[in-house]
Amino acid sequence: MILKNKNPNIAKGGKTVYGGTVGICMLDTQFPRIPGDIANARTWNVPVLYRVVPKSTPRQAVYGKGEGILEGFIDAAKELVKMGADGITTNCGFLCLFQEKMAEAVQVPVATSSLMQVPLVQKLLPKNKRVGILTIHKPSLTNQHLEAAGISLDTPIMGTENGKEFTRAILEDEMEMNIDDAREDHIEAAKKLVKDNPNIGAIVMECTNMSPFAADVRKEVGLPVFSIYTFIEWFQSGLLPSRFSVDHDDPRK
Numbered sequence: 001m002i003l004k005n006k007n008p009n010i011a012k013g014g015k016t017v018y019g020g021t022v023g024i025c026m027l028d029t030q031f032p033r034i035p036g037d038i039a040n041a042r043t044w045n046v047p048v049l050y051r052v053v054p055k056s057t058p059r060q061a062v063y064g065k066g067e068g069i070l071e072g073f074i075d076a077a078k079e080l081v082k083m084g085a086d087g088i089t090t091n092c093g094f095l096c097l098f099q100e101k102m103a104e105a106v107q108v109p110v111a112t113s114s115l116m117q118v119p120l121v122q123k124l125l126p127k128n129k130r131v132g133i134l135t136i137h138k139p140s141l142t143n144q145h146l147e148a149a150g151i152s153l154d155t156p157i158m159g160t161e162n163g164k165e166f167t168r169a170i171l172e173d174e175m176e177m178n179i180d181d182a183r184e185d186h187i188e189a190a191k192k193l194v195k196d197n198p199n200i201g202a203i204v205m206e207c208t209n210m211s212p213f214a215a216d217v218r219k220e221v222g223l224p225v226f227s228i229y230t231f232i233e234w235f236q237s238g239l240l241p242s243r244f245s246v247d248h249d250d251p252r253k
Contacts, residue, residue: 015084016082016083016084017049019047019084020047021046021084021085021236022048022085022087022089023050023077023080023081023083023087023088023089024039024049024051024089025051025053025090026039026053026091027052027053027056027057027058028053028054028055028056028057029057031169031170031173032169032176033209036212036213038209038228038232043211044232044233049080049084049085051076051080053069053072053073053075054072056069056072056073057173058092059171059173061094062094062137062140062171063137065144066094066097073090073098074098074102074105074106077110081106086108086109087109087110087236088109088112089110089111089112089228089231089235090112092208093114093135093136093205093206093207093228094113094145094206095112095113096112096115096116096145096148096149097144097145097148100148109235111231113149114205114207114208114226114227114228115133115145115146115149115204117226117230118150118155118204119150119151121202121204121226124202125201125202129199129202130199130200130201131155131202132157132193132194132197132200132203132204133204133205134158134189134204134205134207135157135159135206136161136166136167136171136207137171138161141157141206156193156197156200157193158189158192158196159189162189163185163188163189164181164185165181166182183213186213187216187217190203190220191220194221194223201223201224202225202226203224204225204226205226208228210227211227214227214229
């Protein structure tokens with residue numbers, strides 16, 4: 001007698017691409033994308049999907065509060081979801097201003113900005129410690145951005161705009177970037193942030209291009225550093241949880 005499997009192993013469709021659970025909506029840029037940067041695919045431990053929003057620039061996102069590019073980001077997010085993404089992010093921390101409208105438009109989890117980590121990290125710290133924000137351009141990070149990410153308006157902030165390399169190379173969308181000078185810009189800004197605010201207990205990097213320098217900042221100031229990398233790795237782990245095998249011979253089960 002042949003016994004039929006009552007629970008056949010059936011694969012289900014519905015997507016064009018599988019395995020890339022996080023979809024990344026991108027500004028249209030040319031500056032270098034080194035390992036650790038959100039737009040270097042080798043940064044990620046899992047596959048990700050990308051869509052570029054044509055003619056959207058870093059200047060529009062940072063200086064212009066995203067004026068004129070929201071619809072392009074929504075369209076890109078919808079394309080990514082249709083392709084197979086289960087969650088969406090963007091490649092600029094200032095686009096926290098798009099959070100509600102993008103989430104409503106695509107009906108999947110959306111994590112627009114690394115800044116969304118700030119309230120959570122603050123909860124992790126003792127009451128006498130504060131989260132500090134490291135941003136690419138402090139003058140452009142307004143109360144409107146902080147409110148959109150659920151951040152207290154008195155949160156300490158320091159920018160890299162007074163440095164030699166990083167802010168200029170990114171916001172002017174230059175073809176080259178001196179990595180050593182960019183690293184130094186991060187270290188100096190972080191040191192000043194901590195010097196001016198001795199109660200800083202952790203740092204959150206706003207800019208998605210800052211992740212390559214997180215370890216350098218951690219080593220220099222001796223504090224935990226959170227970035228878009230930590231945020232999206234956490235985000236992805238919820239979109240597609242790890243599967244753990246059960247050892248049937250384990251007496252503890």
